[in-house]
Amino acid sequence: MQTGNERTQNPELHLSRVFDAPRSLVWEAWSKAEYVKRWFTPAPLTTPRCEVDLRTGGVFYLVMKMPDGLELPMDARFVEVVPQERIVFSATIHGGVEVHTTVAFSDEGDGKTRLDVHQVYSHESDATRGAPQGWKATLDQLAEVVRSIR
Amino acid sequence: MSTADQLSAAFSALADPTRRAIVARLARGEATVTELAKPFAISQPAISRHLKVLERAGLISRGRDAQSRPCRLEVRRLKEATEWMNRYRAHWEASFDRLDNLLTDMKQEKTHANGK
Numbered sequence A: 001m002q003t004g005n006e007r008t009q010n011p012e013l014h015l016s017r018v019f020d021a022p023r024s025l026v027w028e029a030w031s032k033a034e035y036v037k038r039w040f041t042p043a044p045l046t047t048p049r050c051e052v053d054l055r056t057g058g059v060f061y062l063v064m065k066m067p068d069g070l071e072l073p074m075d076a077r078f079v080e081v082v083p084q085e086r087i088v089f090s091a092t093i094h095g096g097v098e099v100h101t102t103v104a105f106s107d108e109g110d111g112k113t114r115l116d117v118h119q120v121y122s123h124e125s126d127a128t129r130g131a132p133q134g135w136k137a138t139l140d141q142l143a144e145v146v147r148s149i150r
Numbered sequence B: 001m002s003t004a005d006q007l008s009a010a011f012s013a014l015a016d017p018t019r020r021a022i023v024a025r026l027a028r029g030e031a032t033v034t035e036l037a038k039p040f041a042i043s044q045p046a047i048s049r050h051l052k053v054l055e056r057a058g059l060i061s062r063g064r065d066a067q068s069r070p071c072r073l074e075v076r077r078l079k080e081a082t083e084w085m086n087r088y089r090a091h092w093e094a095s096f097d098r099l100d101n102l103l104t105d106m107k108q109e110k111t112h113a114n115g116k
Helices: A023-031 A033-039 A124-128 A132-149 B003-014 B017-026 B033-037 B044-056 B075-115
Strands: A013-019 A046-052 A059-065 A071-082 A086-093 A097-109 A112-123 B060-062 B071-073
Touching: A013 B075, A023 A033, A023 A097, A023 A112, A023 B075, A033 A046, A033 B075, A112 B075, B003 B017, B003 B044, B003 B075, B017 B033, B017 B044, B017 B060, B017 B071, B033 B044, B044 B060
Parallel strands: none
Antiparallel strands: A013 A112, A046 A059, A059 A071, A071 A086, A086 A097, A097 A112, B060 B071
């Protein structure tokens, strides 16, 4: 059971950006591996492998390569895909921490597009208890704790 | 343990609401098992098990006093966990800078293609 307190916690990671391009073009940049390769991995990391099957249940796999040669794979799956509206993908990292990412597309007028990214962290044990919200609240709380003792 | 393993242990330890509450309590100062058990409707042995998990993850340490063994928060590990989060934000910001550039390129490519 979730407590009311946990449910009202702010999302873990939320950021937005407005792009000077129409929605169809921004969607295209997400929908093809050749494009995703060119933007998803921040420099100086490179993307030696990238697979994007942008549909519900599709694979979102990429390997990010660090300058020292270390490869960091991201093995995600698209949980929900609504063309030019919404992309939800989920990946498991660090042995059991699940990262659930929602990207919402919206028009900003003048041919501009806004992306809202909302990233939630849950843990397998939380999920099996039916309380994935608990984890997303955790790091907000931790951030507060760290600030208070700094 | 590698950094990733340590983070994993910290995240696993913090996935439990009781352990998060213990961490929040310890952020206010050291406490003994008895003190920590008070606000929870669970036994001291159960609290002790939670403390072991937190200790293994490097999130808390225990005092040497054999009687009370007060627990204290290991702030460094907690900071590592939150810094890891901040890196995710930085990742997105950097990726979106690149997406911005790519979209400019894509628009130009399309203009050229249409102009032919």
